[in-house]
Amino acid sequence: MSDGTGHGARPPASAIEARGLGRKYRRGWALRDCSFRLPAGRICGLVGPNGAGKTTLMGMAAGLLEPSTGSIRVFGAGPGSPEADHRVSFLSQEKPLFRRFTVAETLRLGRELNPHWDQRAAEDIVRAGGIPLHARTGTLSGGQRTRVAFALAFGKRPGLLMLDEPMSDLDPLVRRELMGTLLAEATEHGTTVLMSSHMLTELEEVCDYLLVVAAGGLRLAGEVDELLSAHTLVTGVGTGGALPPELARHTVVESRTVGRQISALVRPHGPVQGAWQTAEPNMEELLLAYLRTPGAPPMISPDSRLDDPGSDPHHLRRTAA
Numbered sequence: 001m002s003d004g005t006g007h008g009a010r011p012p013a014s015a016i017e018a019r020g021l022g023r024k025y026r027r028g029w030a031l032r033d034c035s036f037r038l039p040a041g042r043i044c045g046l047v048g049p050n051g052a053g054k055t056t057l058m059g060m061a062a063g064l065l066e067p068s069t070g071s072i073r074v075f076g077a078g079p080g081s082p083e084a085d086h087r088v089s090f091l092s093q094e095k096p097l098f099r100r101f102t103v104a105e106t107l108r109l110g111r112e113l114n115p116h117w118d119q120r121a122a123e124d125i126v127r128a129g130g131i132p133l134h135a136r137t138g139t140l141s142g143g144q145r146t147r148v149a150f151a152l153a154f155g156k157r158p159g160l161l162m163l164d165e166p167m168s169d170l171d172p173l174v175r176r177e178l179m180g181t182l183l184a185e186a187t188e189h190g191t192t193v194l195m196s197s198h199m200l201t202e203l204e205e206v207c208d209y210l211l212v213v214a215a216g217g218l219r220l221a222g223e224v225d226e227l228l229s230a231h232t233l234v235t236g237v238g239t240g241g242a243l244p245p246e247l248a249r250h251t252v253v254e255s256r257t258v259g260r261q262i263s264a265l266v267r268p269h270g271p272v273q274g275a276w277q278t279a280e281p282n283m284e285e286l287l288l289a290y291l292r293t294p295g296a297p298p299m300i301s302p303d304s305r306l307d308d309p310g311s312d313p314h315h316l317r318r319t320a321a
């Protein structure tokens with residue numbers, strides 16, 4: 001079993017801990033005041049609208065970008081340190097490969113650079129795509145290059161595997177196959193996976209944890225089942241005016257009115273009174289509501305809070321709802 005699993009009754013170790021993390025570019029803040037922990041061993045979907053700061057967050061966790069404020073730790077180590085580098089694989093959207101290297105040379109480089117390299121796992125992924133080991137990576141199709149980049153990321157046997165929109169150029173069959181490999185890998189080795197994607201149904205199949213960023217901040221963090229059961233979809237007929245008080249007393253994530261028909265996603269504080277139909281949302285419904293409402297009140301589950309959230313009172317206040 002890889003590092004990062006729990007120790008007896010103690011809570012599982014953190015794969016990532018961010019404290020007051022922020023990053024500013026010349027045009028402004030990409031991400032602000034993010035405090036959370038991602039427990040080790042989870043398969044976590046990182047979701048948010050375009051430009052929300054997902055790549056920026058992963059870049060800081062991978063040690064490619066410096067935070068402007070706060071800090072981020074990976075398995076307790078500073079990103080970019082040799083200790084963290086050996087335990088983290090980051091498959092970026094660009095999937096950079098040396099175009100003049102053959103696939104075999106690319107894997108050999110992976111072997112030489114990584115102490116825990118698993119040549120067989122890497123070769124199996126390449127072979128499953130029928131990619132010749134002697135082909136130069138520059139001559140491969142976009143999807144084939146993605147497969148080789150996957151092989152490099154997996155071959156490293158990381159404790160934390162970060163994938164930035166990994167499936168966008170893969171055909172549906174390859175997506176399914178590589179998702180299967182990802183799940184098997186994570187289950188067998190206890191790998192923590194952080195994967196950004198806009199494909200909500202795909203995330204629903206593999207993720208047991210979620211981080212949602214929007215409008216530069218963290219909106220949701222926690223175990224999927226816990227987040228789903230904390231929300232209720234409410235539908236029914238209103239009076240055509242403002243949200244009825246029996247709904248407004250709950251934390252309203254999103255409400256939509258068509259004529260007199262109201263549908264809302266709420267975090268209920270007790271039973272929803274009145275003649276409303278209620279149901280637990282599925283992951284896609286939950287995520288779409290947060291994506292449509294970037295300023296929705298955040299919910300950071302206890303599991304995702306840092307041990308010392310008192311160090312960030314603003315964070316505590318915002319997450320109390």
Ligand SMILES: Nc1ncnc2c1ncn2[C@@H]1O[C@H](COP(=O)(O)OP(=O)(O)OP(=O)(O)O)[C@@H](O)[C@H]1O
Nearest residue numbers: 025026027030048049050051052053054055056057
């Ligand atoms: N190198 C950079 N210089 C200036 N601004 C940047 C830079 N990189 C990112 N940004 C800005 O920071 C914000 C967050 O970008 P980021 O790439 O992290 O978003 P994202 O959530 O990954 O988006 P997408 O879903 O479109 O990939 C955006 O407004 C983007 O324009």
